[in-house]
Amino acid sequence: MSALIKQVAEHWEFVAPLLRKPKTEADYDQLVEALDELLDLTGEDEAHPLNSLVDIIGDWIEAYDLEHRPMPVASGVDVLRYMMREHGLTQSDLPGVGAQSVVSEVLSGKRQLNLRQIRWLAERFGVSVETFI
Incomplete structure (x- = not known):
C-alpha cells in the first residue's frame, strides 16, 4: 500500500462526509455548510491547498442544483x-x-x-x- 493511500485510509472517517456527492437534501445542506466554512477559511487565496476541495464540493452542489432546482427560463x-x-x-x-x-x-x-x-x-x-x- 502506498504511503498516500495509507494516509487516506487512516483519515477517511473524518473526510468521507465531505467527499460524497449529495443524494438527499440533508447531504446537500451539509455540503453547502462545509463549502461556506471552506470559503471563509480559504478567502481570496487562489493558491490555498484547500481550493481543490472547494472546487469539488462546488461542482457537486452545482450539479445537484441543476438536477433538483432548475432555473426557470425567463424571456x-x-x-x-x-x-x-x-x-x-x-x-x-x-x-x-x-x-x-x-x-x-x-x-x-x-x-x-x-x-x-x-x-x-x-x-x-x-x-x-x-x-x-
Missing part, C-alpha cells in the same frame, strides 16, 4: 420587467429602448426588442446581451 421582457422593478424605473426611464409608448408595447408583448435596444439595455444594466435575448 428578455421578463428580465426587463424585473430590472425595472429592482431599479425603480418607469417606462419613461428607458430612452434607449424608445419612447414610453414603445417600451409599453415591448412590455405588453406587442413589440419585440431589437438588437439596438438589447445592446442599450445590456449596457444600461451592466449585463450581457444574452440576458435580454
Whole structure:
C-alpha cells in the first residue's frame, strides 16, 4: 500500500462526509455548510491547498442544483420587467429602448426588442446581451 493511500485510509472517517456527492437534501445542506466554512477559511487565496476541495464540493452542489432546482427560463421582457422593478424605473426611464409608448408595447408583448435596444439595455444594466435575448 502506498504511503498516500495509507494516509487516506487512516483519515477517511473524518473526510468521507465531505467527499460524497449529495443524494438527499440533508447531504446537500451539509455540503453547502462545509463549502461556506471552506470559503471563509480559504478567502481570496487562489493558491490555498484547500481550493481543490472547494472546487469539488462546488461542482457537486452545482450539479445537484441543476438536477433538483432548475432555473426557470425567463424571456428578455421578463428580465426587463424585473430590472425595472429592482431599479425603480418607469417606462419613461428607458430612452434607449424608445419612447414610453414603445417600451409599453415591448412590455405588453406587442413589440419585440431589437438588437439596438438589447445592446442599450445590456449596457444600461451592466449585463450581457444574452440576458435580454
